[in-house]
Amino acid sequence: MDQHTSLTATCHCGAISITLKSAPAEITHCNCTLCRRYGVLWAYYPIAEVVVEARQPTDTYAWNGKNVDFHRCGTCGCITHWLPRKPTRTSMGINARLIEPGSLKNAEINYKDAAGTGLFF
Numbered sequence: 014m015d016q017h018t019s020l021t022a023t024c025h026c027g028a029i030s031i032t033l034k035s036a037p038a039e040i041t042h043c044n045c046t047l048c049r050r051y052g053v054l055w056a057y058y059p060i061a062e063v064v065v066e067a068r069q070p071t072d073t074y075a076w077n078g079k080n081v082d083f084h085r086c087g088t089c090g091c092i093t094h095w096l097p098r099k100p101t102r103t104s105m106g107i108n109a110r111l112i113e114p115g116s117l118k119n120a121e122i123n124y125k126d127a128a129g130t131g132l133f134f
């Protein structure tokens with residue numbers, strides 16, 4: 014697939030759709046206490062390049078330092094994205110599990126050991 018073609022990630026019921034400018038080149042698998050339970054893969058994008066359309070308000074969850082809000086669909090429960098609370102932060106995370114698998118086949122998976130060293134392995 015052309016990396017410069019925009020694509021849309023949606024939750025299972027379709028209430029939330031996220032339009033991205035391009036397929037992610039890298040996605041992050043994190044083993045922290047939250048991400049391993051969510052079972053998500055994160056793709057990071059500049060907030061300004063992402064369009065989130067929600068037919069209903071999302072539910073959110075924040076933990077630890079409450080630096081970011083994790084958003085999920087109130088109907089189907091899919092984790093869709095996270096957004097930083099600090100306005101100076103410019104990146105957000107998209108749950109790459111919402112992207113069609115064909116658009117991820119060239120993406121490199123980075124395994125982050127957030128539960129241990131905090132480093133990538």
Ligand SMILES: [Zn+2]
Nearest residue numbers: 024026086089
């Ligand atoms: Zn949904």
